[in-house]
Amino acid sequence: MNTILFIIQKEFIQVFRNRMMLPIIFVVPLVQLIILVHAATYEMKNIKVSIIDLDISSTSRQMISKFEGSPFFIIKNTSFSEKEAQQEMKKGNVDMILHIPYGFERRLVKENAAKVQIVINAINGASAGLINAYSTMIILDFNREILIDFLSPAMLTATHNINVTSSYWYNPKLNYKTYMVPGILCLLVTIIAFLLSGMNIVREKEIGTIEQINVTPIRKVQFIAGKLLPFWIIALFELAFGLTLGKILFNIPIIGSLWLIFLSAAVYIFVILGFGLLISTMTNTQQQSMLVSFFFMMIFILMSGLFTSIESMPEWAQRLDRINPIAYFIRIMRMVMLKGSDFHDIRESFYSLVVYAVGIIGFAVWRYRKVT
Amino acid sequence: MDSMVENIITVKNLVKKFGHFVANDHLNFEVRKGEIFGFLGANGAGKTTAIRILCGLSYPTSGEVKVGGLDIYSQRNDIKRNIGYMSQKFSLYDDLTVYENIRFYAGIYGLSRKEISTKSAMLMKKLGLEDAKDKLIKDVPLGWKQKLAFSVAIIHDPKIVFLDEPTGGVDPITRRQFWNLIFEAAKDGITVFVTTHYMDEAEYCDRVTIMVDGKIAALDTPSALKKTYSASNMNDVFLKLARVKTVA
Numbered sequence: 155m156n157t158i159l160f161i162i163q164k165e166f167i168q169v170f171r172n173r174m175m176l177p178i179i180f181v182v183p184l185v186q187l188i189i190l191v192h193a194a195t196y197e198m199k200n201i202k203v204s205i206i207d208l209d210i211s212s213t214s215r216q217m218i219s220k221f222e223g224s225p226f227f228i229i230k231n232t233s234f235s236e237k238e239a240q241q242e243m244k245k246g247n248v249d250m251i252l253h254i255p256y257g258f259e260r261r262l263v264k265e266n267a268a269k270v271q272i273v274i275n276a277i278n279g280a281s282a283g284l285i286n287a288y289s290t291m292i293i294l295d296f297n298r299e300i301l302i303d304f305l306s307p308a309m310l311t312a313t314h315n316i317n318v319t320s321s322y323w324y325n326p327k328l329n330y331k332t333y334m335v336p337g338i339l340c341l342l343v344t345i346i347a348f349l350l351s352g353m354n355i356v357r358e359k360e361i362g363t364i365e366q367i368n369v370t371p372i373r374k375v376q377f378i379a380g381k382l383l384p385f386w387i388i389a390l391f392e393l394a395f396g397l398t399l400g401k402i403l404f405n406i407p408i409i410g411s412l413w414l415i416f417l418s419a420a421v422y423i424f425v426i427l428g429f430g431l432l433i434s435t436m437t438n439t440q441q442q443s444m445l446v447s448f449f450f451m452m453i454f455i456l457m458s459g460l461f462t463s464i465e466s467m468p469e470w471a472q473r474l475d476r477i478n479p480i481a482y483f484i485r486i487m488r489m490v491m492l493k494g495s496d497f498h499d500i501r502e503s504f505y506s507l508v509v510y511a512v513g514i515i516g517f518a519v520w521r522y523r524k525v526t
Numbered sequence: 527m528d529s530m531v532e533n534i535i536t537v538k539n540l541v542k543k544f545g546h547f548v549a550n551d552h553l554n555f556e557v558r559k560g561e562i563f564g565f566l567g568a569n570g571a572g573k574t575t576a577i578r579i580l581c582g583l584s585y586p587t588s589g590e591v592k593v594g595g596l597d598i599y600s601q602r603n604d605i606k607r608n609i610g611y612m613s614q615k616f617s618l619y620d621d622l623t624v625y626e627n628i629r630f631y632a633g634i635y636g637l638s639r640k641e642i643s644t645k646s647a648m649l650m651k652k653l654g655l656e657d658a659k660d661k662l663i664k665d666v667p668l669g670w671k672q673k674l675a676f677s678v679a680i681i682h683d684p685k686i687v688f689l690d691e692p693t694g695g696v697d698p699i700t701r702r703q704f705w706n707l708i709f710e711a712a713k714d715g716i717t718v719f720v721t722t723h724y725m726d727e728a729e730y731c732d733r734v735t736i737m738v739d740g741k742i743a744a745l746d747t748p749s750a751l752k753k754t755y756s757a758s759n760m761n762d763v764f765l766k767l768a769r770v771k772t773v774a
Contacts, residue, residue: 156633156638157633160629160630160633160634161630164622164626167622168622172621361615361619361620363619365617370631371635525582525584525585
């Protein structure tokens with residue numbers, strides 16, 4: 155036990171003597187939270203529209219003003235030439251073209267129906283879907299107004315209308331910041347723990363001090379415990395710091411128990427440290443370790459459900475995600491922070507993490523060789 | 527051999543292969559308790575390989591090795607309690623101070639806090655490092671680092687200390703001072719196993735082994751070797767042995 159304390163003491167001295175370390179611990183979370191939370195949003199604002207109005211009627215103007223009035227759209231240019239509008243889209247100046255054909259109003263009055271064309275830049279499929287949904291909503295709204303204008307109110311009430319109103323649970327204002335913060339915090343803790351542990355033992359290999367430790371009677375378990383505990387403490391501290399920042403800066407809700415958050419984090423961080431350690435034992439230089447760590451981290455982060463929903467991934471990818479520790483932790487964090495889930499609700503993810511932690515640290519200890 | 531002499535290391539038919547390359551080719555030797563045993567050879571002769579096996583850092587391919595009466599295969603951890611090791615690569619932490627290095631290594635050898643503070647005070651006084659106690663290792667001159675590394679390697683009073691080219695890259699005066707530390711340790715009863723390619727250092731040893739291409743070419747006291755090979759110094763002995771090898 156005493157031996158472990160000497161290692162912990164030494165690791166802490168080394169971490170804090172490193173001039174880069176304190177900024178990394180305190181500035182990185184601040185910057186990540188502020189930049190990522192604001193930048194990584196699913197909301198679309200300022201959709202740039204090019205308008206081709208060949209009708210130039212009061213009805214077509216009415217429709218255009220609907221788009222103008224929406225917070226989502228900005229009218230970038232108007233023209234009478236389809237070619238010109240397409241050019242603009244090619245250049246990337248507009249995201250959408252609204253094409254109102256000649257005879258729009260007349261047809262609407264005479265035939266009770268008229269068509270408009272919407273062309274959307276769908277390079278980013280997700281945002282194209284959103285643009286489509288927003289503009290459909292505006293056109294539907296416009297449609298209703300037209301009906302009131304054209305038809306008698308009596309007829310309007312005679313037609314059966316189904317009104318759908320929705321309310322959003324757990325995030326009633328659809329605030330994306332609320333949704334992003336727990337995930338960003340997960341990333342933060344992950345990156346700190348992964349890099350610190352991944353670089354650590356391999357650094358001792360590089361400078362040769364590992365030999366000096368391997369020649370002592372210290373047991374593998376003691377050595378590794380002494381190596382991991384300091385980073386475990388730092389990562390937990392980092393989470394506390396990040397949660398505090400999230401509360402102050404974004405007033406994020408923490409509906410569930412803080413204890414549950416930290417209990418899950420405590421287990422989760424061991425998984426990540428185990429991963430880093432395993433990489434550390436398998437590589438010979440810090441550079442190798444860094445590259446391998448990034449490889450795993452990229453895959454884990456992109457498949458973690460932070461930016462895209464896991465449920466919409468193909469079946470095989472969802473199955474693959476069972477070995478993604480970040481996915482478990484993000485799920486737990488969102489459930490506890492936003493929904494107020496209790497232990498019973500998250501137990502499956504939690505136990506998965508426990509099994510994971512024991513497995514990976516066990517493997518790393520076994521893999522670490524005092525003798526070659 | 528004199529039956530009164532106690533052997534602290536016995537090596538029989540030690541072989542270490544890396545793929546097809548034979549680094550240690552059937553080594554046979556004994557190290558006597560309390561002696562300064564020199565392990566000489568050119569770069570790549572297999573000295574470091576052998577010393578790493580004796581320290582329990584590397585598995586032999588075959589052969590029988592006993593260190594301090596303990597078997598290298600089955601009693602590895604007991605051996606580690608009884609030995610000290612200083613490698614040619616620096617084993618002190620650059621970003622820790624002199625005192626922190628001593629405390630760390632003493633700590634993982636299981637010394638108590640009280641022992642550590644008395645030992646480190648004694649050690650720094652002996653080395654004249656009292657003023658440098660809180661200096662980072664990276665700011666300490668190489669010669670001092672080596673002396674400190676040696677002292678740290680024997681901080682737990684081992685029976686044997688293994689030194690792998692401990693004096694690389696320092697001036698003759700510092701080397702001489704370093705050897706004074708070795709003599710002192712030997713006087714305290716620590717057996718010293720030292721590899722070097724400085725032939726003048728070979729003269730300081732009680733007995734020396736000369737390795738050429740993974741094999742032991744000669745093993746005796748420096749004076750006996752000089753007589754056998756009718757040479758005036760160890761350098762000539764070494765050159766003669768190495769030349770025989772190249773001709774063959």
